[in-house]
Amino acid sequence: MNCILLPAANFQHDNASAYINDLAQIAHVNKVLGAKVGGTLKVGQLGGSLGTATIENIAADSIQLRDVDLTIDPPPKLNLTVVLALPRPKVLRRLIMDMTALGVNDIILINSYRTQKSYWQSPMLNRLDEFVLEGLQQGVDTMAPRVTLQKRFKPFVEDELTSFITNRAIVAHPYSALSFSQYVHQQLTKPKAPNGSVLPSMVFIGAEGGWIDYEIDLLTAQGCAAVNIGPRILRTEAAVNVILGQWLLYSQY
Amino acid sequence: MNCILLPAANFQHDNASAYINDLAQIAHVNKVLGAKVGGTLKVGQLGGSLGTATIENIAADSIQLRDVDLTIDPPPKLNLTVVLALPRPKVLRRLIMDMTALGVNDIILINSYRTQKSYWQSPMLNRLDEFVLEGLQQGVDTMAPRVTLQKRFKPFVEDELTSFITNRAIVAHPYSALSFSQYVHQQLTKPKAPNGSVLPSMVFIGAEGGWIDYEIDLLTAQGCAAVNIGPRILRTEAAVNVILGQWLLYSQY
Known part of the structure; x- marks a missing residue:
């Protein structure tokens, strides 16, 4: 605090x-x-x-x-939506805290093949405002991110993704051949978003076990690029902070 | 796993x-x-x-x-020593796991003013090998980092720091005016280390509550630069992953 x-x-x-x-x-x-x-x-x-x-x-x-x-004034929010596969309830608090402390603007908790059904019944989901408050008090911010739940992956990706991606989107996938830094360099040769950024405004991050091929295929079919963040596979908590740290660094340029 | x-x-x-x-x-x-x-x-x-x-x-x-x-072959280790103020025993496991999974070569757990004395008696300190194994199995690596304990901050910094820093060192400090990216850009104008890198080979990261001014002064007097990683204050776990993520990104250039 x-x-x-x-x-x-x-x-x-x-x-x-x-x-x-x-x-x-x-x-x-x-x-x-x-x-x-x-x-x-x-x-x-x-x-x-x-x-x-x-x-x-x-x-x-x-x-x-x-x-x-x-x-x-509170520090500016990041122009970033994190779509996170609903994780184990035990790690949900820390993930919401960290994303909030880092200034993520929108957090969407989504179902995935490797999300256990029981997670959606967890009482932790009734405490999201509390975890957001902890994150704000940690990060010294006053503006709460919007946190929403999406229980259905396919309709969200197929019907709603396009309206969310005003700029670019990536999905973290350790088995992708393309690294995040290679992705950013590819984007430098393409037209910038209206806000002048070449960074993704939406990042999908899997829970334990990551995304299955079907999910990656659905996402890439909608224009979302699969990227790795190095040769090592990280826990969801570590991956979220590593990706956001790298996103922050690029956003300074 | x-x-x-x-x-x-x-x-x-x-x-x-x-x-x-x-x-x-x-x-x-x-x-x-x-x-x-x-x-x-x-x-x-x-x-x-x-x-x-x-x-x-x-x-x-x-x-x-x-x-x-x-x-x-296992992925290459990072040419990086993380000196971490001994954290609460509860978060020690995840911190050792994450630093190991990310490939840190040397981990030094050090005393700090804000480290409670009781932490040094925690039975978790007898389980470091177990946490390292978990981190290796998470990150798909076989080479364990060296983990050492330093119960005295001042002698370590004053007498041993110089021999450890073959290249450069930073200390994460949210109240420093210099950002990590500004630091790296400053280094670009200076002679490179023997390995060609301008990145710090040693990073000091505080526990809850961070470093006190006396500790920052001791470190900077030994040539260690105090840097911030943005306007927001992060939990130790988040800070470790954000800094290592940024270090990794710079190491690719």
């Missing part, structure tokens, strides 16, 4: 004061930060700006803040 | 046959792969080559393999 994000409803007096009533946030202020009355906290308004506030009062179920000063 | 790695002692008859007696590997073959007698497995010899083998017999505590064919 590198900042404490509060909903707009927790701000008072024209945003000059605010209160924390979330127990996880209160525990963080007391136990991790060891903050006292008069101390300064990094805070933000969900969907708004970032800044600081001074602790006026600490009670068991509420911390009152004064001199709230929110003047810093 | 994208390949099954066996120690040299499990190979017989001039490497033509072999057996699996590790219960986790046996469970993987039976339950995840659903392999049967006559089926083919991806196997490798720890410290040796990769290839395939045919299942001759499956028993509860042993799987016998025949027609072992190990002719594929």
Whole structure:
């Protein structure tokens, strides 16, 4: 928690004061930060700006803040949709946190052949807002990504993919002969997207075991390029961060 | 487990046959792969080559393999030492796995101001070989990285750092004004290392809460450059994969 994000409803007096009533946030202020009355906290308004506030009062179920000063814009979101095969519930929290912390704009959790049906019944899917909040507080951002669920792979790819891909799309596939860097260099010779980028605006990433050939074929038939990120096969969590790290690096050029 | 790695002692008859007696590997073959007698497995010899083998017999505590064919070299290791502040034991396994899967050559777990003393007593530190094996089997590699423990930060940095840095070193620090890409571009104007690279051969990465100013000052005094990887603060696991992903991308040029 590198900042404490509060909903707009927790701000008072024209945003000059605010209160924390979330127990996880209160525990963080007391136990991790060891903050006292008069101390300064990094805070933000969900969907708004970032800044600081001074602790006026600490009670068991509420911390009152004064001199709230929110003047810093959140960092820009990435022009990127990650379509992730619904992973094991155990890793879902960290994946949502990391994609949120890195600034992904849209997250689509999709069914895949290797997604077990039981994953769609997981109670973790009711806690996505909580994982997004954790990711925002980790990455020091206030703008939540849009997270949607797509239980059917084929109709999504066949009917909806074209409308989503305003620019370019890739699917991470360790068995593809084309590397991500080769892909980007190919794109440099092609017309740029309206925003001037040659980077994909949509990245498909598989869960444990990756995509099956049928899924890769469906995606490539819709114009999505299969790319590898090196000779080594990574866990989904590692792959997401490696690909996003490389995407970020290219986006600086 | 994208390949099954066996120690040299499990190979017989001039490497033509072999057996699996590790219960986790046996469970993987039976339950995840659903392999049967006559089926083919991806196997490798720890410290040796990769290839395939045919299942001759499956028993509860042993799987016998025949027609072992190990002719594929493991992927090259990265010329990179990661010095990681000893993290919470809970995340140690995944961090060792990911660094191993990505091909890091040397891993040094070091003490830092924000490393809790109790972490050094964790039983997880006795299981590092197991986590390395998991990482090798994930990344399809046979060469284990060297993993060492450094319980004292200051002597390591002051006395041993210079001998480790044959080329260049960076420390990941979200509050540095210099970005990793700016650092790499600065290096392009400087003499290359003997291996022709302008990339750091050593990367310091903090645990939760990062490095304190004193640690950053000690490191920079020894020639280690503090760099950020963007405006967002990441979990250690995410940061490790993002930095290694970017390092890998640069290493292709």
